[in-house]
Amino acid sequence: MTGKKISLNGISKRYGDFVAVSDMSLTVEPGEFVSFLGPSGCGKTTTLRMIAGFIMPDSGALKIGDVEVTYLPPNKRDLSFVFQNYALWPHMTVAENIGFGPKLAGLSRADIDKRIRDALSLTALSGLESRFPRQLSGGQQQRVAVARALALGRSVLLMDEPLSNLDRKLRVDMRKELKELQRRLNITTVYVTHDQEEALSMSDRVAVMDRGRIASLAVPEEIYRNPPNEFVASFVGGVNYFNGTLRHVDSSRSFFIADDGLEFHITRRENTPEGTVRLMTRPEWIVLRSGEDKGLNTHPVTVDFIEYLGASRKVSATTETGRKLLIQVHDVDPMSIEVGDRLTFHIAAQNMMLIK
Ligand SMILES: Nc1ncnc2c1ncn2[C@@H]1O[C@H](COP(=O)(O)OP(=O)(O)OP(=O)(O)O)[C@@H](O)[C@H]1O
Numbered sequence: 565m566t567g568k569k570i571s572l573n574g575i576s577k578r579y580g581d582f583v584a585v586s587d588m589s590l591t592v593e594p595g596e597f598v599s600f601l602g603p604s605g606c607g608k609t610t611t612l613r614m615i616a617g618f619i620m621p622d623s624g625a626l627k628i629g630d631v632e633v634t635y636l637p638p639n640k641r642d643l644s645f646v647f648q649n650y651a652l653w654p655h656m657t658v659a660e661n662i663g664f665g666p667k668l669a670g671l672s673r674a675d676i677d678k679r680i681r682d683a684l685s686l687t688a689l690s691g692l693e694s695r696f697p698r699q700l701s702g703g704q705q706q707r708v709a710v711a712r713a714l715a716l717g718r719s720v721l722l723m724d725e726p727l728s729n730l731d732r733k734l735r736v737d738m739r740k741e742l743k744e745l746q747r748r749l750n751i752t753t754v755y756v757t758h759d760q761e762e763a764l765s766m767s768d769r770v771a772v773m774d775r776g777r778i779a780s781l782a783v784p785e786e787i788y789r790n791p792p793n794e795f796v797a798s799f800v801g802g803v804n805y806f807n808g809t810l811r812h813v814d815s816s817r818s819f820f821i822a823d824d825g826l827e828f829h830i831t832r833r834e835n836t837p838e839g840t841v842r843l844m845t846r847p848e849w850i851v852l853r854s855g856e857d858k859g860l861n862t863h864p865v866t867v868d869f870i871e872y873l874g875a876s877r878k879v880s881a882t883t884e885t886g887r888k889l890l891i892q893v894h895d896v897d898p899m900s901i902e903v904g905d906r907l908t909f910h911i912a913a914q915n916m917m918l919i920k
């Protein structure tokens with residue numbers, strides 16, 4: 565199987581006066597895994613369903629490979645779809661569910677059986693072929709839905725929140741399985757989720773969506789580490805913002821004074837303006853230290869609240885200037901922290917990022 569390129573060119577969809585998807589353009593490369601990530605109602609499903617052909621766009625054009633498919637029915641688009649609720653046929657066995665598409669396509673019995681066998685083995689379902697969906701666990705049903713999509717032998721795989729019905733542990737296992745399968749098959753994939761961890765861990769690129777538009781499209785590290793704006797920064801993780809003034813010191817360093825007077829040296833990056841700016845840092849990029857610690861980018865802080873999360877602790881703290889900070893302390897740190905402690909925090913120069 566070789567994936568085909570998907571091209572969206574100015575795709576829009578309105579419901580009455582409401583614009584659900586607005587002038588969306590995007591190219592998904594052959595074999596690439598792209599996620600649509602965003603809050604409820606931002607247009608993820610609508611966009612995916614337009615790619616699939618279940619919803620017709622009001623304007624714009626859509627190509628799969630070199631073929632314009634904007635107004636073609638779903639079965640003429642060389643793609644398959646995995647639904648959030650799996651939509652398995654309850655009266656068919658696992659094998660019949662998987663073989664239904666190939667049968668409808670008029671394949672020979674031998675070819676249908678091979679498709680079923682291959683799909684079962686790819687999704688680790690061999691042995692369960694005669695069961696009915698009601699005799700399967702949620703995770704197994706999810707696998708059948710994927711197997712059924714793969715058995716169609718199409719070049720593009722579209723998935724709408726396929727893991728959201730599973731409990732957390734299974735979801736985490738399945739996302740690795742799905743990703744490995746996708747990589748092995750090299751099938752072009754568009755994946756809808758509102759779970760940031762899922763999007764970051766599975767995707768080659770993530771499209772963060774906001775009110776029918778793409779707020780940012782980039783590789784996961786870039787989305788998390790260097791988000792272009794507040795919406796993207798806050799959607800994918802915890803964040804602290806600093807408004808203030810930036811001056812360049814030399815070719816590699818800049819000096820930042822926050823509006824509450826806190827001073828930081830930060831790494832100078834290309835195209836960084838001087839003057840009024842907004843910076844951001846993630847809670848886990850801040851280091852808490854004992855109260856005596858002094859030095860560059862290190863300031864006093866008082867602990868207000870501690871949330872124990874197992875692998876880490878989320879610490880709310882206030883600086884002497886009255887600024888509230890969110891700091892994540894990983895459990896590798898043996899320091900005991902208590903509410904009321906007067907400590908210092910340190911932010912490394914490369915861990916303050918410019919943001920709009
Ligand atoms: N058939 C419809 N008629 C009217 N409005 C609709 C219709 N379908 C979707 N919408 C609206 O369009 C917007 C986008 O819906 P969509 O289903 O694409 O959101 P989503 O990003 O998939 O959200 P979720 O994470 O909740 O699934 C929503 O505000 C929704 O209410």
Ligand SMILES: [Mg+2]
Pocket residue numbers: 608609610
């Ligand atoms: Mg949806």
